[in-house]
Amino acid sequence: MKVGVSTFVTDEGIGIAALGRALEERGFDSLFLHEHSHVPVHRATKFPGGGDLPRVYFRTLDPFVALTAAAMVTENLLLGTGVALLAQRDVIHTAKQVASLDLVSGGRVIFGVGAGWSHEEMRNHGTDPRIRGKLLNERLAAVKEIWVKDQAEFHGDHVDFDPIFCWPKPVQRPHPPVYVGGDGQAALARAAAYGDGWMPHSMGDSARVRPQLDRLAEAAGPMPVIVSSVAPAFELLDAYAEAGAGHVTLSLPTRPEADTLYILDAFAELAGGYR
Numbered sequence: 001m002k003v004g005v006s007t008f009v010t011d012e013g014i015g016i017a018a019l020g021r022a023l024e025e026r027g028f029d030s031l032f033l034h035e036h037s038h039v040p041v042h043r044a045t046k047f048p049g050g051g052d053l054p055r056v057y058f059r060t061l062d063p064f065v066a067l068t069a070a071a072m073v074t075e076n077l078l079l080g081t082g083v084a085l086l087a088q089r090d091v092i093h094t095a096k097q098v099a100s101l102d103l104v105s106g107g108r109v110i111f112g113v114g115a116g117w118s119h120e121e122m123r124n125h126g127t128d129p130r131i132r133g134k135l136l137n138e139r140l141a142a143v144k145e146i147w148v149k150d151q152a153e154f155h156g157d158h159v160d161f162d163p164i165f166c167w168p169k170p171v172q173r174p175h176p177p178v179y180v181g182g183d184g185q186a187a188l189a190r191a192a193a194y195g196d197g198w199m200p201h202s203m204g205d206s207a208r209v210r211p212q213l214d215r216l217a218e219a220a221g222p223m224p225v226i227v228s229s230v231a232p233a234f235e236l237l238d239a240y241a242e243a244g245a246g247h248v249t250l251s252l253p254t255r256p257e258a259d260t261l262y263i264l265d266a267f268a269e270l271a272g273g274y275r
Helices: 016-025 063-072 091-104 119-124 129-148 185-194 206-220 234-243 257-274
Strands: 002-007 030-033 078-084 109-113 152-155 160-164 178-181 197-199 226-230 247-251
Touching: 002 016, 002 078, 002 257, 016 030, 016 063, 016 257, 030 063, 030 109, 030 247, 063 078, 063 091, 078 178, 078 226, 091 109, 091 129, 109 226, 119 129, 129 152, 129 185, 178 185, 185 197, 185 206, 197 226, 206 234, 226 234, 234 257, 247 257
Parallel strands: 002 030, 002 247, 030 078, 078 109, 109 178, 178 197, 226 247
Antiparallel strands: 152 160
16 A cells, blocks of 8 residues: 655745655655645635634645645655645646646656635635536546647536647646545546546544445446545554555644654654555
8 A cells, every 4th residue: 555645835834845855765655735725814614624724724835836846856756736626726727737747747746636615715716616516527627638639629618718739748648647536425426437536535433444435436436546634543544455545645734844754754654564
């Protein structure tokens, strides 16, 4: 089972270059970054994790800028979004960003996408939360068209553009793997229809791990899974390994460099038995 890390990179925690080097030195296979473009001052949408919105949400770096910096100081580390909020992103710019990162990293990108949860954040980007699922589906289809065709065009209900040239194309063929985030039936259906894999959040209870992964088999059949933000606990890692998960990411708190390196040493010892 591959073991990586998922985290928020901010202006208050370890620098992204130092983090990338530290992960590769300790044998982790991947780095996945969360995304929020901004936090609206006035919010009615409740934080899914409960309680106050954590400080890291207010200060997170752009994931593609940060992952590019990590790419420049690593050789083998997989670089992923976990997840990019494509429903509130420009589809052509995003296609170019992912392809550019795939090129400069030598084909190490995993594109994790999700619908998002903050209605106010979506509205500030011009996205109607009521149609975010349908919009995300069309943008996923359109991104792939841009990646694989020299003259790409798309005509849908929510995404519409005439033929365009857009380079670079990704190094990976036919394109970087697309992992659909989310835990509900809509996310499973989206993964089956538009994704190359599923990226659910980790269960907090090891007894719920196998039923979680069984839902994917029922909805989509055999498909790769990257389980995101797993707590650093033997029982959870054991459960995911036994249930057949091929890839998990440990949830790394955002801390200054010295504290982060100490945590990563402990993570590396924990993960060593699963690689």
